[in-house]
Amino acid sequence: MKKLQLTPIQRKSENTISLINIVFLMLIFFLIAGQLAPPMDSEVDLIDSTETDPVPPPDALVAREDGSLHYRGNPITVEAYLANAPGSDASETSGETSQGSTPSNIPVRLVADKDMAAKTLVDIVGQLQSAGAGKVTVVTMRSQ
Structure with a gap:
């Protein structure tokens, strides 16, 4: 019986140094590019909109x-509301859908x-x- 000599499989080493160099160069580029933007004029005060009505x-x-x-x-x-909601097919036609039912998956802004009591709000969303409403978004006011 003849034995075959097996050569060990050599795996190619992964060279991560080039990847590290590229990331480092990108970091340096963005640090320099971020400083090249001109600063805002120091004599200008921005408009404050906290006093306006929402x-x-x-x-x-x-x-x-x-x-x-x-x-x-x-x-x-x-x-x-859902029958005549903006974005529904019914709002562009005679007020009814082609099947004669309420349109479905209409996004609603509430x-x-x-x-208002939280239970009442949950009941209205339900x-x-x-x-047949789709996503119901409750519009809120950002606190100052």
Whole structure:
């Protein structure tokens, strides 16, 4: 029986030094490039907008403290809002979908009164989702 001599498999060593050099050069580049931007004029004071009144989104559904829903100042129901909601196919046609049902997966922006009970807000969101609304976003005001 003849034995074959096996040569050990040589693995090619990974050279990470070149990768480290590239990352280091990129770091130096961004440090220098960040300092090349001209500084803002020191004589200019930026406008402060903390004193302005917040403007709600124009197509948002408004929930008042008592739980009543309003759209553009008029009282409305969940079903009527979803049937004529901006972005729905029904709002561009006669007010009904082609199947005669409420449109589904319509994103809703909800502006809620801060004095509204949390249970009432959760109930309104539940009504919207069960009626076919998609993502319901509650619009809030950023605190100063």
